Amino acid sequence: MKRCSIIIHSVTGNTFIIADHLCKLLREGGVDARLYRVEDPDLHILANENERTNEFLEDLLAIPVVKNEKLLKSDAVVMGCPTYFANVSAEMKAFIDGTIGYYGTGDMNGRLFAAFTSCGGGLDDAKKAIAAMNTWALQMEMELLPVEPLIHVSGEEGGIRPSVEFGGRIGSFADVILKALS
Numbered sequence: 001m002k003r004c005s006i007i008i009h010s011v012t013g014n015t016f017i018i019a020d021h022l023c024k025l026l027r028e029g030g031v032d033a034r035l036y037r038v039e040d041p042d043l044h045i046l047a048n049e050n051e052r053t054n055e056f057l058e059d060l061l062a063i064p065v066v067k068n069e070k071l072l073k074s075d076a077v078v079m080g081c082p083t084y085f086a087n088v089s090a091e092m093k094a095f096i097d098g099t100i101g102y103y104g105t106g107d108m109n110g111r112l113f114a115a116f117t118s119c120g121g122g123l124d125d126a127k128k129a130i131a132a133m134n135t136w137a138l139q140m141e142m143e144l145l146p147v148e149p150l151i152h153v154s155g156e157e158g159g160i161r162p163s164v165e166f167g168g169r170i171g172s173f174a175d176v177i178l179k180a181l182s
């Protein structure tokens with residue numbers, strides 16, 4: 001069975017909702033899909049300050065923290081991250097930087113990759129965040145999957161959750177991964 005690791009950072013839950021649905025779709029399609037999160041020691045603090053973080057705190061903490069070795073067991077890697085200042089979050093960047101041990105080794109060569117993001121409303125910002133994740137994958141000599149950009153817009157308050165219509169777009173994203181892994 002082919003394995004796909006979905007590695008996310010999420011603070012107010014939107015990226016998590018997308019990743020959770022994607023994980024289910026990939027499993028239904030016969031892929032060994034596993035959801036991981038990057039380390040974020042501030043989640044408890046943020047949950048005290050922000051009801052939207054608090055709402056998803058238990059779900060987020062229940063996800064295992066990713067270890068670099070998981071990358072080597074993955075036929076495909078999906079990265080999901082909120083758009084922060086037209087880039088990935090600091091927590092996701094810390095994970096990315098921590099994979100330097102695999103840079104130039106060929107370890108990640110040819111593994112499949114796709115990225116998605118949730119943003120407040122800046123679509124150009126979101127595209128830059130996806131580009132940052134894709135750049136990492138290319139530097140690791142991974143192969144970018146031909147997915148349509150999967151960008152969720154949560155609005156100024158961050159509270160517009162992924163809709164049923166957006167679920168259809170997650171389905172199309174999943175189909176590309178499933179086809180590539182079949």
Ligand SMILES: Cc1cc2nc3c(=O)[nH]c(=O)nc-3n(C[C@H](O)[C@H](O)[C@H](O)COP(=O)(O)O)c2cc1C
Nearest residue numbers: 011012013014015082084085086119120121122154
């Ligand atoms: C520090 C910070 C920076 C942000 N920068 C952007 C940005 O550049 N463009 C944008 O559209 N949204 C921006 N946002 C909004 C988030 O991308 C948005 O709320 C997203 O849905 C959060 O995802 P999450 O619910 O998975 O944590 C920013 C939010 C924060 C907290």
